[in-house]
Amino acid sequence: MEHHPSKSQNRLQDPSKVDGITQNPLSAWFLGPKAEHADVWAQMLMNIFNDYIHWRRNYFPEDPIIINRTKRRQHEHWFDQLDTELETVLNQLKAHFPFYSPRYIAHMLSEQTLPSVVGYFAGMLYNPNNVTDESASVTVPLELEVGKMVAAMLGYNPETAWAHICSGGTVANIEALWVARTVQFLPFVVQEYCKKHQLEFQIRTPNKARGQTVSILEVPSQTLIALKSNQSVRILRKLAHYLIYEKRQVPEVVLQEINEHVANSLFNVSKRGLFSILNRLSLHPRIYVSESAHYSIKKAANILGYGEDAVVPVPVDTRFRMDVRALRELLLHQKSNEYTACVIAVAGTTEEGAVDPVHRIKFLRDELNREHNRSFWLHVDGAWGGYFRSLFCHPDLAKKETGGMGDVLQSYADKLDVRESFTITHQGKTLSPPIDISWRDPETYGAFLAFPDADSITIDPHKMGYIPYPAGIIAFKQGIVTEHIIQKAQYISEEEGGLHHLDHTPIIHAVGPYILEGSKPGAAAAACYLAHKTIPLETHGHGKIIRTSVLNTRRFAQYLNHHKKLFRYLDEQVFGKQNTSKFPFTFVPVYDPPDTNIVCFVAVPMAWHDDTLVRVDSSLAELNRLNQMIYDRFTIRNKQDTRRSLYSQDFFVSRTRFMVSQYSTKSVSELLKMLKVSKADYKKEGLFVLRSTVMNPWHHQAQLAKKDYLFDFVLSLHEETREIRDLMQSKIM
Ligand SMILES: *Cc1c(COP(=O)(O)O)cnc(C)c1O
Numbered sequence: 001m002e003h004h005p006s007k008s009q010n011r012l013q014d015p016s017k018v019d020g021i022t023q024n025p026l027s028a029w030f031l032g033p034k035a036e037h038a039d040v041w042a043q044m045l046m047n048i049f050n051d052y053i054h055w056r057r058n059y060f061p062e063d064p065i066i067i068n069r070t071k072r073r074q075h076e077h078w079f080d081q082l083d084t085e086l087e088t089v090l091n092q093l094k095a096h097f098p099f100y101s102p103r104y105i106a107h108m109l110s111e112q113t114l115p116s117v118v119g120y121f122a123g124m125l126y127n128p129n130n131v132t133d134e135s136a137s138v139t140v141p142l143e144l145e146v147g148k149m150v151a152a153m154l155g156y157n158p159e160t161a162w163a164h165i166c167s168g169g170t171v172a173n174i175e176a177l178w179v180a181r182t183v184q185f186l187p188f189v190v191q192e193y194c195k196k197h198q199l200e201f202q203i204r205t206p207n208k209a210r211g212q213t214v215s216i217l218e219v220p221s222q223t224l225i226a227l228k229s230n231q232s233v234r235i236l237r238k239l240a241h242y243l244i245y246e247k248r249q250v251p252e253v254v255l256q257e258i259n260e261h262v263a264n265s266l267f268n269v270s271k272r273g274l275f276s277i278l279n280r281l282s283l284h285p286r287i288y289v290s291e292s293a294h295y296s297i298k299k300a301a302n303i304l305g306y307g308e309d310a311v312v313p314v315p316v317d318t319r320f321r322m323d324v325r326a327l328r329e330l331l332l333h334q335k336s337n338e339y340t341a342c343v344i345a346v347a348g349t350t351e352e353g354a355v356d357p358v359h360r361i362k363f364l365r366d367e368l369n370r371e372h373n374r375s376f377w378l379h380v381d382g383a384w385g386g387y388f389r390s391l392f393c394h395p396d397l398a399k400k401e402t403g404g405m406g407d408v409l410q411s412y413a414d415k416l417d418v419r420e421s422f423t424i425t426h427q428g429k430t431l432s433p434p435i436d437i438s439w440r441d442p443e444t445y446g447a448f449l450a451f452p453d454a455d456s457i458t459i460d461p462h463k464m465g466y467i468p469y470p471a472g473i474i475a476f477k478q479g480i481v482t483e484h485i486i487q488k489a490q491y492i493s494e495e496e497g498g499l500h501h502l503d504h505t506p507i508i509h510a511v512g513p514y515i516l517e518g519s520k521p522g523a524a525a526a527a528c529y530l531a532h533k534t535i536p537l538e539t540h541g542h543g544k545i546i547r548t549s550v551l552n553t554r555r556f557a558q559y560l561n562h563h564k565k566l567f568r569y570l571d572e573q574v575f576g577k578q579n580t581s582k583f584p585f586t587f588v589p590v591y592d593p594p595d596t597n598i599v600c601f602v603a604v605p606m607a608w609h610d611d612t613l614v615r616v617d618s619s620l621a622e623l624n625r626l627n628q629m630i631y632d633r634f635t636i637r638n639k640q641d642t643r644r645s646l647y648s649q650d651f652f653v654s655r656t657r658f659m660v661s662q663y664s665t666k667s668v669s670e671l672l673k674m675l676k677v678s679k680a681d682y683k684k685e686g687l688f689v690l691r692s693t694v695m696n697p698w699h700h701q702a703q704l705a706k707k708d709y710l711f712d713f714v715l716s717l718h719e720e721t722r723e724i725r726d727l728m729q730s731k732i733m
Contacts, residue, residue, distance in 0.1 A: 128522025348385020386459030
């Protein structure tokens with residue numbers, strides 16, 4: 001494939017370039033498909049281990065040697081046994097899916113970066129427990145630093161946000177909803193206090209401008225539960241402030257009284273439980289998230305006591321993004337006894353990589369504030385797509401853009417210049433006119449640029465961060481949420497819950513009291529820290545991985561789109577000149593172009609019409625069978641599948657099934673029309689879809705070395721699909 005790098009005057013400079021040499025080269029960051037950097041890795045890993053040995057030996061050098069040589073010789077049998085067992089496991093691991101390979105174009109799995117692996121290895125040897133700095137004096141500060149780096153990438157103020165590492169996106173999502181739930185009932189705690197003491201404490205409801213307030217005693221439950229999150233989060237502090245500075249009460253007494261009140265409040269959700277409070281208020285929670293939501297959202301609703309029925313699936317548009325007009329209708333037509341517990345935007349859906357328009361949800365929230373005196377907690381589930389923000393981080397982009405939203409997006413698009421022009425070539429033959437791809441979609445840009453408007457964001461280092469498991473991150477815009485969450489455990493920290501000082505927020509030493517999990521690996525913190533330190537979370541750092549992934553994905557989608565026109569050539573390549581298929585077919589992406597780096601596509605039967613391919617009708621059952629059979633040829637089902645071993649499996653793909661229980665017929669109606677599938681059939685059996693995550697960092701580099709895995713994948717898809725089509729047809733006849 002030829003490359004024509006575009007020359008844009010505007011394009012952002014790589015600040016890491018010194019004398020024309022890129023100091024930050026993507027191909028240094030990973031081991032390489034053939035372990036090209038093996039020597040560097042081996043040396044670093046050995047160095048870490050040697051260093052660790054010295055650390056042990058230098059600690060009280062005069063302490064005795066306990067296991068002497070003679071003794072050690074007696075252990076030989078046990079070591080032999082371990083060796084055998086280890087070898088067995090190593091042998092078994094060779095049947096593992098080759099995630100690192102450019103031939104693996106399937107699930108959200110890929111390479112790991114060198115800094116994250118050596119960071120993890122070093123951390124693992126010392127084995128710190130990041131529950132508290134007493135058991136992880138080095139890696140807890142690293143975790144807090146990682147939190148700041150990621151908060152900055154997401155567009156939050158790293159000094160006032162709160163972000164920490166957890167086991168993954170699932171726990172991050174649960175924690176976001178848990179914190180949102182805690183914050184949401186605080187205004188009731190305060191109202192209860194004010195009723196008891198007959199205080200005309202003034203608060204700001206969502207439709208009030210700065211400086212306009214009403215007495216909390218007059219605010220109905222429906223409004224109190226829908227305050228802006230920054231008002232709810234601060235409401236206890238504001239009450240304390242009011243009592244001290246306006247009512248002239250003694251600060252220590254005020255803080256103590258408030259803390260006591262909170263502890264005993266009927267509206268303290270941590271103590272009373274959700275059921276008791278909702279009963280008291282006669283309110284029913286609603287959580288809005290698109291039909292493409294990850295199933296962890298239902299888990300969260302389940303665990304937090306909302307119940308999975310509280311999750312309202314919002315229809316998606318033809319590009320699998322949340323339909324914000326539908327969300328608006330749902331929110332405006334809420335029953336009088338319902339309230340919004342959370343609205344969740346997915347930035348990079350697990351199945352399709354689609355990005356919900358976070359900015360439009362933010363505009364909708366503004367409208368609701370203004371016109372209906374209601375706000376909501378906005379959570380972004382960026383477990384998959386969160387790292388795409390790194391592409392938008394560059395010193396020259398931070399400068400205030402002038403003009404409207406459209407101008408800003410245009411300016412970003414020009415400066416980022418994520419585009420490429422190529423012609424499809426194979427074995428020296430040019431197969432297409434020049435094709436331009438460019439990722440400058442204002443809706444996707446708008447969504448990522450609106451991240452700072454969200455109250456919380458989930459992001460997974462162990463997905464698009466290319467960092468080993470387990471590593472997820474949850475980030476909260478307002479770091480002071482921590483003071484409402486804290487659990488006391490004297491043996492790990494002396495940190496206490498509640499308000500202590502009005503003028504500063506809690507300084508976190510132990511992480512454990514503020515989060516869902518307990519013990520957790522300091523190794524993950526070391527991995528994230530080293531990775532983010534050496535592959536900065538900005539346009540010319542991690543953004544390079546994002547950029548290449550996006551372009552490769554669009555290129556792959558173009559190959560699929562061009563497949564029809566290349567059919568004869570591909571047939572010839574595999575099956576010889578005289579042998580054009582009587583049962584042609586092609587591949588159709590479920591939406592195009594992809595928002596991020598996942599392509600879902602369906603193989604569909606075609607027919608010759610003169611010299612071009614046209615769609616023919618086929619039953620959904622037939623379509624699903626075809627695609628299922630293709631999938632079977634591009635995966636290894638289980639170890640017993642001796643027919644094919646890893647080494648004869650040349651490409652991998654994943655799959656999913658769109659079901660009516662998830663995607664309503666309305667949401668997929670365009671897709672069904674395109675595939676000529678009836679709604680009734682879809683309802684009955686759902687649509688089997690092939691799915692490729694194009695996140696391998698090597699595709700582009702390989703193209704430069706004249707090896708185009710993505711094109712070869714299409715060739716391989718073609719070959720297998722033709723065989724299957726021929727097989728299916730011969731059975732029918
Ligand atoms: C993967 C994913 C999750 C869950 O993350 P885990 O790390 O697997 O727990 C949540 N949301 C989205 C959108 C995801 O892609």
